[in-house]
Amino acid sequence: xxxxxxxxxxxxxxxxxxxxxxxxxxxxxxxxxxxxxxxxxxxxxxxxxxxxxxx
Amino acid sequence: xxxxxxxxxxxxxxxxxxxxxxxxxxxxxxxxxxxxxxxxxxxxxxxxxxxxxxxxxxxxxxxxxxxxxxxxxxxxxxxxxxxxxxxxxxxxxxxxxxxxxxxxxxxxxxxxxxxxxxxxxxxxxxxxxxxxxxxxxxxxxxxxxxxxxxxxxxxxxxxxxxxxxxxxxxxxxxxxxxxxxxxxxxxxxxxxxxxxxxxxxxxxxxxxxxxxxxxxxxxxxxxxxxxxxxxxxxxxxxxxxxxxxxxxxxxxxxxxxxxxxxxxxxxxxxxxxxxxxxxxxxxxxxxxxxxxxxxxxxxxxxxxxxxxxxxxxxxxxxxxxxxxxxxxxxxxxxxxxxxxxxxxxxxxxxxxxxxxxxxxxxxxxxxxxxxxxxxxxxxxxxxxxxxxxxxxxxxxxxxxxxxxxxxxxxxxxxxxxxxxxxxxxxxxxxxxxxxxxxxxxxxxxxxxxxxxxxxxxxxxxxxxxxx
Numbered sequence: 091x092x093x094x095x096x097x098x099x100x101x102x103x104x105x106x107x108x109x110x111x112x113x114x115x116x117x118x119x120x121x122x123x124x125x126x127x128x129x130x131x132x133x134x135x136x137x138x139x140x141x142x143x144x145x
Numbered sequence: 146x147x148x149x150x151x152x153x154x155x156x157x158x159x160x161x162x163x164x165x166x167x168x169x170x171x172x173x174x175x176x177x178x179x180x181x182x183x184x185x186x187x188x189x190x191x192x193x194x195x196x197x198x199x200x201x202x203x204x205x206x207x208x209x210x211x212x213x214x215x216x217x218x219x220x221x222x223x224x225x226x227x228x229x230x231x232x233x234x235x236x237x238x239x240x241x242x243x244x245x246x247x248x249x250x251x252x253x254x255x256x257x258x259x260x261x262x263x264x265x266x267x268x269x270x271x272x273x274x275x276x277x278x279x280x281x282x283x284x285x286x287x288x289x290x291x292x293x294x295x296x297x298x299x300x301x302x303x304x305x306x307x308x309x310x311x312x313x314x315x316x317x318x319x320x321x322x323x324x325x326x327x328x329x330x331x332x333x334x335x336x337x338x339x340x341x342x343x344x345x346x347x348x349x350x351x352x353x354x355x356x357x358x359x360x361x362x363x364x365x366x367x368x369x370x371x372x373x374x375x376x377x378x379x380x381x382x383x384x385x386x387x388x389x390x391x392x393x394x395x396x397x398x399x400x401x402x403x404x405x406x407x408x409x410x411x412x413x414x415x416x417x418x419x420x421x422x423x424x425x426x427x428x429x430x431x432x433x434x435x436x437x438x439x440x441x442x443x444x445x446x447x448x449x450x451x452x453x454x455x456x457x458x459x460x461x462x463x464x465x466x467x468x469x470x471x472x473x474x475x476x477x478x479x480x481x482x483x484x485x486x487x488x489x490x491x492x493x494x495x496x497x498x499x500x501x502x503x504x505x506x507x508x509x510x511x512x513x514x515x516x517x518x519x520x521x522x523x524x525x526x527x528x529x530x531x532x533x534x535x536x537x538x539x540x541x542x543x544x545x546x547x548x549x550x551x552x553x554x555x556x557x558x559x560x561x562x563x564x565x566x567x568x569x570x571x572x573x574x575x576x577x578x579x580x581x582x583x584x585x586x587x588x589x590x591x592x593x594x595x596x597x598x599x600x601x602x603x604x605x606x607x608x609x610x611x612x
Contacts, residue, residue: 113347114162114166114348115163115166117344117348118348120344121169121170121173122169124169124173124341125169125172125300129306129307131310132303132307132309132310133306135306135309135310136310136431137434139427139429140431140434143427143482144427145424
């Protein structure tokens with residue numbers, strides 16, 4: 091996925107944004123993992139119940 | 146200011162920031178607040194604890210849903226201007242605070258504190274949290290707004306799938322008697338959601354002014370004018386026929402979906418005598434999965450086939466499916482389950498696609514605030530849907546009817562409701578130019594627009610005017 095490129099001028103990222111990015115990137119990746127694990131837990135728990143409908 | 150790091154200006158990402166790092170922040174918030182759909186697991190323990198009827202306990206959920214719509218409508222503009230980080234931060238405090246105050250209410254046997262905590266405060270957290278990432282997602286993904294909002298709003302559907310088994314586990318962990326474990330369970334859930342939502346808040350970033358994905362060129366008033374390149378403010382949006390037609394579309398779609406969702410367990414047991422309560426719980430679980438996956442699948446599909454056509458499918462095919470359910474639902478359990486699952490996937494899809502539909506019709510300028518105002522349709526449908534199904538079922542039961550006959554009339558009514566929504570969707574037209582923001586106004590008046598693709602909107606508007 092391409093994610094970069096400013097199309098127009100005039101934007102000023104926040105002061106110290108590089109430092110913020112350095113924290114946000116690993117934290118966001120950790121959140122992706124956390125969200126995936128939580129969703130998998132929810133889906134598997136639900137599928138266990140769904141099986142009972144057709145058993 | 147100690148809390149200045151929450152300001153929108155402090156959340157602007159560098160040009161090289163990967164936009165795929167924002168969706169987990171949105172999902173963390175939506176998965177947390179989606180717990181509200183699993184509130185029913187607390188109903189029986191709360192009834193036992195407060196030694197009261199089901200109705201006073203059901204009011205807790207109703208207050209939360211009404212506050213969701215009200216706070217999204219009232220605070221939508223504030224959320225739009227403050228940016229996702231501050232909005233998610235406030236949402237986290239309100240949502241977790243609602244659990245903590247609710248726990249105090251349970252511990253002190255004060256039901257009104259539960260109303261105030263989980264209902265009012267938690268409901269505000271729901272409304273602010275629900276709309277907080279929507280506008281930013283659309284600005285990070287101007288090329289695929291349906292996919293982006295579908296991903297986040299899928300989280301709201303998925304929240305209940307996680308909260309339901311988690312809450313049951315916590316209650317059995319803390320005590321043998323569910324009513325005795327409510328306080329620690331509420332506190333634990335409050336802490337979990339506070340941490341998850343704060344993580345989301347701190348990682349939330351908005352794109353730099355004028356940022357756009359490489360190679361992206363805004364579609365110039367595409368799809369027969371059904372994708373605008375202009376900007377419409379929230380204040381002007383509610384003066385347009387388009388907004389109110391979309392309100393009716395959402396209201397009808399949600400009313401029809403809630404009609405099944407609310408009565409799913411007793412409905413399948415009344416339709417098929419061989420289905421017991423445990424199997425019915427499986428049916429409810431299947432509907433939840435359909436609701437969740439429909440949010441992502443159909444909303445992403447709308448990026449390809451367009452917003453108006455996909456709502457024609459939700460409402461038109463939905464009406465046909467409801468008719469099949471009403472006329473032949475008892476003939477086959479597989480047919481009944483499959484039909485209901487598709488209907489629920491359309492219900493979820495309707496929720497997830499509407500922000501992108503609003504962006505198409507009103508532009509990205511204040512789409513979060515407009516979305517907040519539109520969510521009042523959800524609150525209204527949350528009252529209308531269950532009212533139609535429950536009152537008709539009660540009335541028919543009193544008349545001596547039973548089984549599928551309890552629901553057939555309400556299912557036919559839902560066919561009519563969906564046809565009304567279908568017609569409203571047919572009437573959706575581009576917003577007249579007199580409601581458009583003047584060139585430069587969108588970026589000049591609103592820091593949100595300046596910080597999140599506002600330049601793109603205004604530049605596009607100029608193109609429209611020159612055409």
